[in-house]
Amino acid sequence: MIEAGMEPAPPDWPKTGDEIRAQNFGPFDRDALARYAAVSGDDNPLHFDPDAARAAGLAGPPVHGMLLLSCFEPLIMRWRRDLFIARLSGKFLRPVLAGEGIRVSGRVMRRRDVPRPELTLRLIARAQNNDLAILGEAAVWYKIPGPLS
Amino acid sequence: MGFVPLTFPFRWLAHPAIRGLILQLIGGQGFLPVHEAQSFAYEHELQIETDYVLAVEARRTAKPPRLTLKMAVSTSRREICAHLETVLRIVPLYLEPVS
Numbered sequence: 001m002i003e004a005g006m007e008p009a010p011p012d013w014p015k016t017g018d019e020i021r022a023q024n025f026g027p028f029d030r031d032a033l034a035r036y037a038a039v040s041g042d043d044n045p046l047h048f049d050p051d052a053a054r055a056a057g058l059a060g061p062p063v064h065g066m067l068l069l070s071c072f073e074p075l076i077m078r079w080r081r082d083l084f085i086a087r088l089s090g091k092f093l094r095p096v097l098a099g100e101g102i103r104v105s106g107r108v109m110r111r112r113d114v115p116r117p118e119l120t121l122r123l124i125a126r127a128q129n130n131d132l133a134i135l136g137e138a139a140v141w142y143k144i145p146g147p148l149s
Numbered sequence: 150m151g152f153v154p155l156t157f158p159f160r161w162l163a164h165p166a167i168r169g170l171i172l173q174l175i176g177g178q179g180f181l182p183v184h185e186a187q188s189f190a191y192e193h194e195l196q197i198e199t200d201y202v203l204a205v206e207a208r209r210t211a212k213p214p215r216l217t218l219k220m221a222v223s224t225s226r227r228e229i230c231a232h233l234e235t236v237l238r239i240v241p242l243y244l245e246p247v248s
Contacts, residue, residue: 089188
């Protein structure tokens, strides 16, 4: 197991207000949703059946929320490899419909140096029309990157 | 070598025992779960090729109709690795009658 966060912060440790450069993920077409359903086991008909989606009040089948939330991990780890993501949370505010993509970004909301170097990140995923799809938050700790990280 | 994606434990909701519990608590086939919120809190990273114990607590509320699942992932030595919380809104299927 990797024990993270007991080392002092490096000189380039981010500051409050620093931005995480936005990245695009998707678009997530029907084939992508079928593949995600196969590997995740989430075969809720909401994501495939237009009638079920309409019955739930949606204009069409939505992308799986977990597929969208999972985009924050590569966003953070491409930003810095020396992090352990200790907490990640998100609220799904607006459905992203099949065929659409998202643009994810982040900002450092708080920096703490003791008892361990830790950052609180505000994370945002926006749909194609710029609507806020996911409002998220993460807590990350500094860890010395391993040879494969 | 590799790593376990942060969100991977969500995959375990598809385990037949948990899936059956969810289906039962949302009210059966006439309802759909809609994902409203999700959180992960880690004490330790999960490792590939390692067995874990998953404990699940489910709470159903009527107003508004929601199912909240709280899960704890621990090692076989009872060391907690992660906590997850899944909030599902329960939506009835209003299918248009055939005329």
